[in-house]
Amino acid sequence: xxxxxxxxxxxxxxxxxxxxxxxxxxxxxxxxxxxxxxxxxxxxxxxxxxxxxxxxxxxxxxxxxxxxxxxxxxxxxxxxxxxxxxxxxxxxxxxxxxxxxxxxxxxxxxxxxxxxx
Ligand SMILES: [Zn+2]
Numbered sequence: 001x002x003x004x005x006x007x008x009x010x011x012x013x014x015x016x017x018x019x020x021x022x023x024x025x026x027x028x029x030x031x032x033x034x035x036x037x038x039x040x041x042x043x044x045x046x047x048x049x050x051x052x053x054x055x056x057x058x059x060x061x062x063x064x065x066x067x068x069x070x071x072x073x074x075x076x077x078x079x080x081x082x083x084x085x086x087x088x089x090x091x092x093x094x095x096x097x098x099x100x101x102x103x104x105x106x107x108x109x110x111x112x113x114x115x116x117x
Contacts, residue, residue, distance in 0.1 A: 025107050026114045041103070043110050050113040051106045062095075062102035069095035 024031040024044035031044035043051070051059075073092040077084050 026111050029114070041107070043106065047110040047114055048106075051109045055102075055105055055109055059099075059102040059106050062099040066095045066099035 020035050020038045020040070021032045022035050022040045022042040023029070024047055025041055026043065026047045029044060029047060031046070033042055033044075035042070048056070069092045073084065073088055076088055
């Protein structure tokens with residue numbers, strides 16, 4: 001088996017592992033997408049375009065910050081012998097909450113604007 005064939009196998013395994021389908025969060029939209037985890041929220045391409053650019057940018061920024069905060073927390077946690085301080089926990093929690101708020105805002109905008117067209 002050459003390199004390409006094994007890569008193809010890995011890709012094939014990943015595709016077959018997709019078990020959960022998420023519908024676009026906009027009511028009556030028929031678009032859906034497969035996800036490896038259950039309970040994923042998703043906005044389809046058509047409706048994502050209705051979200052104002054600025055709101056989308058904030059979402060990407062907050063998700064990036066959340067990822068960095070999680071990585072930082074994980075590194076501190078490991079370095080401190082599986083411990084964390086209240087302050088470290090608050091920092092990662094705030095980043096997660098901010099990411100959630102940014103996503104909720106995207107959903108609201110997509111749904112509101114979808115109703116208007
Ligand atoms: Zn949609």
